[in-house]
Amino acid sequence: MTPLTQPLNSGDNAPAKTASTSIVITFLMGGLIGAALFWIVSDLWNMPERAAKPAGANMENHANMNGGTSGQEAGVHSHGMLAVDDWPVKPAITATIQKDPVGGWNLNLQTENFTYNASAAGLENKQGEGHAHIYVNGVKLARIYGNWFHIGALPKGHNMIAITLNANDHSSLTHNGNMLEHKLTVMVE
């Protein structure tokens, strides 16, 4: 803030312009303070997430523990939910992601008690069967029928990748009210 007071003082040497100049400066200062406050507040807002994940790629967040995106992304998921609570064996998913040497990112899914069945997509639900959905920054990118998936270039900054397990009718699988999903954060410098 100190350097900005310099022009204000030098403005005193031009009395005719003082009033309008100070109005303009007040306006600019207001804008700067507003921007600074916004920056500080938005930084604080992001802090818990940042603190939990050191910078760098391949940071994982086991979203199954905390309800994950079930609330946040409710509006993004266009399909319903299907609880697996009464299934004798519950599916599970984890994932890792690595930078591809040529371009983009290679996502590797690991599922348990779950079979991908592309030929049944859109048909009747069957326990332990379905496919996955991938969301990048809250937007659905694709349907996944296997353990490997290539993601193209990601924008700079923190990218939130969420992979959900879905029934044949595309419903998101849930257990104890939490979506069966895995979330990753990819930091692009």
Ligand SMILES: [Cu+2]
């Ligand atoms: Cu689907």
